[in-house]
Amino acid sequence: MSRSAFTTGLVTALAFAVLILVFFALLGKPPFVMVSNLVIYAVGDTYSISQTFAKTTPILLCALAAAVPGRLGLISVGAEGQLYAGAIAGTGAVLLAPALPAVLLVPFMLASAALGGAAYGCVPGLLRARLQINETITTLVLNYVSVLLVNALVFGPWKDPESQGWPATAFFPQEAILPSLPGTRIHLGLLLAIVFAIGLHAFFTRGPSSQKIRILAGNRKVGEMFGLNFGFWVVAMMSLGGAIAGIAGIAEVSAIQGRLQPNISLGYGLTGFLVAWLSRHQPLVIVPVAFLVGGLVAASDALQLFAKVPASSAVILQGLLFATALAVPGLMKQMRLGFGR
């Protein structure tokens, strides 16, 4: 990391720390106590750490899902919708073949989820590649559609008749549950996410296509002069991102909820987007940043239980973190120019 990037990161962290303190003070809570509570609830004991890892997993996967198209210069905010699409496709696989042994069912379920997410990411990719429709808007609008599709399914044809009023599918058979560390909510999804991060790092820095993607991201026209097909890479990166978000969806359904039901994601798509942005779309930076933000989300869940601070405070803090990270580099640049004068 370059020295200026390090300074910027440090100043951003400090500015955000000050904002957190001001935020809690404005809410009328003792700021320093609340911040130390946040840290304790995030990483204070094995239970907290397990919760933090549980939140980190979907955030990390969604961040990678946003970072993949981001490497091409695309701004996809579609991980939330792709997550739901993956949850649908993966659940469909389980409902289709519930009797398969786990060695077959888990890969089948994961592959279906990845395909579902990829298909859902492919659509805005195609629209961008073929018709020049801005992918940010289409991904944002499509997010609402797949969330509603999950509702339609679990209130309708997929509803478990034995669940009484509750809109959900039947619980997954044991063979369709992602393995997890005993006694924790740390499941296979986290391992997959880390493997993906390492794989993507290699792909984007050393892979045979890394140069092509870098050229296209830097200047599309130059890339096309070299014979690179921008449209192909748009569709490919959008689909790959979608596949990763799809895994996040089925992992939540299988390992955390145990069945498909509404609200499987608590805004992980948007949070993941934030993490990808903060990490400048670098997979290996995304891993620790996702852990930090996952800790924040997990800790604010605990704050809701123990300190009666609504969990939506985590969303406000994420917004403030995003705003700080956006503002600090520009402000520092202006100050440096100011001092130079």
Add this chain to the structure above:
Amino acid sequence: MDAELFAILAAWSVATLRSATPLIFATLGETLTQRVGVINLGIEGEMLMGACVGFAVGVATNNPWLGLMAGAFAGALLSLVYAFLVLVTHANQIGSGLAVWMIALGTTSYFGRALVGQQVTPLPNLGSDWMDDIPFLGVLFDQMTMAVPLAIAAVLFAAWWLANTRPGMQWRAVGESAVVAAENGIRPRLVRLHAIVVGGLLAGFGGAILSVDYTQTWAQEMTKGRGLIAVGLVIVARWKPILVLPICLVFGLAEVATLRVQSAGFAVSPHLLAAVPYLVVLLILIVSHIMPRRDTGMPADLKSVFA
């Protein structure tokens, strides 16, 4: 027979207009913001903030008009955060919009919990006794509030203002090229600040109409992407304020049609129907991009942020 047909037509028209009204305000605001070369995804948050604050003030004062004005003010206030990020720190516009959205999402769910289940005094209907006998118009006015004519007036005024006044010309000049505008004595940053705040004002007002006038309730995340849809519809409207009206009515019609299909008792999942307006928006985005056009109407300075 004719009277019946008229009544149905009037009922559909007024429902479409009412459903489109919040979106008209937001889309108009975003159109004006984009005309100066700034794309603000944060209007989703500004709308949400307007809906929340507008509803809260409407409930507290028993006065829907005060609620609407407070909503507009809240939207404008939040747009200042966006303006700071984009104009002062020169942050990325898409990222800044999403940050503002997140702040609004969290803040309104935090403070909005107290508003769930509250009752708000609605705006009075425009109809009066002597109108009831007029076919079509009688029904139309009977179910309409001032919000609808206000929206139409705002669109007409904005279209006229942008085309015919000196500040309107300055806004268009900044959108085409901030550099050239500056050479001609216009201050682009000031113009952009004005446009962002006007966009926030209109989005906040639209959000307040949604909660105070249209649904008359507060629910978490109740704008459900209307602000994001507005950003898309600006493209379909080709950055022309006057086209905001018909295009938002398409969305309104889609929403009303889904509600009617549902209440008519068709065995279609209400959740699937709720997805229809989003798909309609995607469809008109696709159609507007397929249609051949020489002049897209996109402000030239917008191209750097927005492909």
